[in-house]
Amino acid sequence: MYKRLVWMGFLLVLPLAIALAWSPAAEALTDNQKLFNEVWRIVNRAYLDDSFNHQNWWLVRQGTKRSSLATREQTYEAIDKMLDSLGDPYTRFLPSNEYKSLEISTSGELTGVGLQIAMDGETGVLTAIAPIAGSPASAAGLQPLDRILKIDGMLTSSMTLEEAANRMRGPAGTLVTLTVEREGEAIFDVELVRDRITLNPVTAQLRVVEGQGNSLNIGYIRLSQFNANATQEVSDAIDRLEEEGAAAYILDLRNNPGGLLTAGIEIARLWLDDGTIVYAVDRQGMLDSFDATGSALTDDPLVVLVNQGTASASEILAGALHDNHRALLVGEKTFGKGLIQSVFDLSDGSGLVVTIAKYETPDRTDINKLGIQPDKIVPLNQITLDQLGTEADQQYQAAVELLTSDMMLADAA
Numbered sequence: 001m002y003k004r005l006v007w008m009g010f011l012l013v014l015p016l017a018i019a020l021a022w023s024p025a026a027e028a029l030t031d032n033q034k035l036f037n038e039v040w041r042i043v044n045r046a047y048l049d050d051s052f053n054h055q056n057w058w059l060v061r062q063g064t065k066r067s068s069l070a071t072r073e074q075t076y077e078a079i080d081k082m083l084d085s086l087g088d089p090y091t092r093f094l095p096s097n098e099y100k101s102l103e104i105s106t107s108g109e110l111t112g113v114g115l116q117i118a119m120d121g122e123t124g125v126l127t128a129i130a131p132i133a134g135s136p137a138s139a140a141g142l143q144p145l146d147r148i149l150k151i152d153g154m155l156t157s158s159m160t161l162e163e164a165a166n167r168m169r170g171p172a173g174t175l176v177t178l179t180v181e182r183e184g185e186a187i188f189d190v191e192l193v194r195d196r197i198t199l200n201p202v203t204a205q206l207r208v209v210e211g212q213g214n215s216l217n218i219g220y221i222r223l224s225q226f227n228a229n230a231t232q233e234v235s236d237a238i239d240r241l242e243e244e245g246a247a248a249y250i251l252d253l254r255n256n257p258g259g260l261l262t263a264g265i266e267i268a269r270l271w272l273d274d275g276t277i278v279y280a281v282d283r284q285g286m287l288d289s290f291d292a293t294g295s296a297l298t299d300d301p302l303v304v305l306v307n308q309g310t311a312s313a314s315e316i317l318a319g320a321l322h323d324n325h326r327a328l329l330v331g332e333k334t335f336g337k338g339l340i341q342s343v344f345d346l347s348d349g350s351g352l353v354v355t356i357a358k359y360e361t362p363d364r365t366d367i368n369k370l371g372i373q374p375d376k377i378v379p380l381n382q383i384t385l386d387q388l389g390t391e392a393d394q395q396y397q398a399a400v401e402l403l404t405s406d407m408m409l410a411d412a413a
Contacts, residue, residue: 032075035348036064039079039093042344043086048355050283053087060085072348080160089119089161090341091355098162099351101169102343112169113137113176113192116225116257117148118311118337119161126156126164129335130255130309131385133203133224136192138385142180144255144309144335149187150179170194201230204237206244209400216404219246219300220389223267226259226313231266238270238297248301248403250396251321252389254331254380258312261340265290268320270297275324276362278316280340288357292324302327303399306374311335319361319372328402329374331395338368376402 029037040061043052052060060082069075079093094102101110114135119126128146131137148156151167159167168176171194178190203222208215219241223234241249251271258264268277272292280288304318304327315334321327340357360366378398389396 030069031348032069032072035072035346035350036069036075036078036082037061038346039352040082042352043083043091043354046342046344046354046356047086047091048283048339048357049086049088053085055085076350087122088355090339090353092160092162092353094162094351094353096349096351098166099349101166102162102351102353110169111172111196112165112194113178114195114197115142115148115168116309117161117164117168118257118335119164124157126159126161129257129311132197133222133385135197136195140190140192142178142190143182144307145183147181148178149181150177152177153179168194172196200233201225201227202233202237204241206241206246209404214404217245217247218400218403219244219249220252221249222252222389223314224256226256226261226263226267228260228263230259230263231270234267235270235297242298246298246300248303249298250303250305250389250399250403251327252305252396253310253314253318254305254307254388254395255309256311256314257309257335258314258337261313261316264313264316268317269293269295271302271321272296272324272326273299275320275326277320278362279360279364280357281360282357301403303402304329305331305395305399306334306372307332307380307395308335308371310372312337315367315372316359316361319365319367322372322375323362323365328376329372330376330378330399330402331374332377332379333373334367334371336367336369336371338366338370 044057064078068078076095083091083093114132115137116129117126118129126148128142128144128148130144131142150156151164156164174194176192176194178192179187180190181187201224205220207218207220209218221234221237223230265277269292273294273296274292277290277292304321306318306329310318311334318329318334322329338358339355340359341353342356344352344354346352358366358368376398378395381394383392387393391397
């Protein structure tokens with residue numbers, strides 16, 4: 001009886017072993033399958049939401065049939081579909097050409113219209129964060145929160161964020177038409193001529209203003225983007241303005257859509273001697289903090305200008321300076337992007353951007369989709385971009401009035 005049971009057991013196991021040996025799972029994976037699995041594993045390991053938008057992430061992977069991955073294009077489509085299921089517009093796949101464009105935009109130069117954009121994960125609406133100063137988008141008068149409905153007649157609702165950005169980029173001298181919806185206005189088209197845009201993120205100038213019976217030297221620094229050049233340029237600007245006799249500062253972060261997280265942290269350290277700059281919270285709820293290092297270049301009074309186009313790394317900087325009582329914020333509520341992404345190289349030269357954490361300000365405030373309220377709310381009047389930071393700019397004038405007030409100067413003494 002014992003032998004019979006053993007043989008019966010062997011006969012049951014043998015077909016199973018043969019089936020496993022010849023099952024598709026045991027076959028060698030194609031390059032397309034390997035790429036799909038590579039993306040799945042990175043998201044599985046790093047993505048902020050461990051519920052994966054309340055779905056079984058393993059089943060998402062299993063649900064992709066190999067027959068649909070016969071070509072690289074089909075593989076990219078399958079990856080996009082998998083990432084779309086997360087409901088996160090910031091977690092996205094970048095084919096090699098789009099990945100190179102991302103690297104260029106953070107390195108300091110690009111060719112296109114110069115419009116920073118974001119996509120609402122719930123509505124799929126493509127929204128302008130801010131035009132880059134001196135760009136075709138800036139010259140055409142595009143504004144923060146403009147909704148870009150079409151690019152060259154194609155609906156943006158069917159595009160990814162990178163596809164939309166890629167359609168706006170192109171050789172200098174070529175044309176692109178944007179269909180724009182703006183609050184309180186009829187839908188209109190804007191024809192833009194692409195140009196080479198050098199991203200010099202900092203403009204700085206010493207200004208002498210008249211206060212309450214006294215003149216004050218104010219260093220005005222406008223920071224338009226957190227790219228690879230930003231930290232050094234801000235540092236050089238502060239050093240120069242200190243030598244020229246600046247006694248107070250205005251840091252203009254309006255229409256700054258962010259960029260490199262590291263640049264935001266390093267620039268905060270130029271203004272802070274101590275204190276936490278930002279907390280990063282991963283999916284386990286573990287906190288990682290980035291702190292000042294005692295390397296502030298000045299302790300002069302500081303006002304920071306913000307608006308609806310102040311986003312991401314700009315909000316990290318503004319929040320750090322505000323919560324550490326280093327600066328007062330003036331202007332309008334910020335954009336409200338409190339998520340941190342990391343970029344991963346993939347084996348075929350493409351890239352993957354994954355939301356890996358959220359950030360909180362030093363006071364442990366989560367500003368995602370909420371933004372930061374300034375200390376002094378001042379709407380921006382109808383002026384041109386060339387008039388920003390001038391007497392025609394009422395937000396700038398409010399900052400000057402604060403800096404020349406006896407109260408603020410006394411607090412900084």
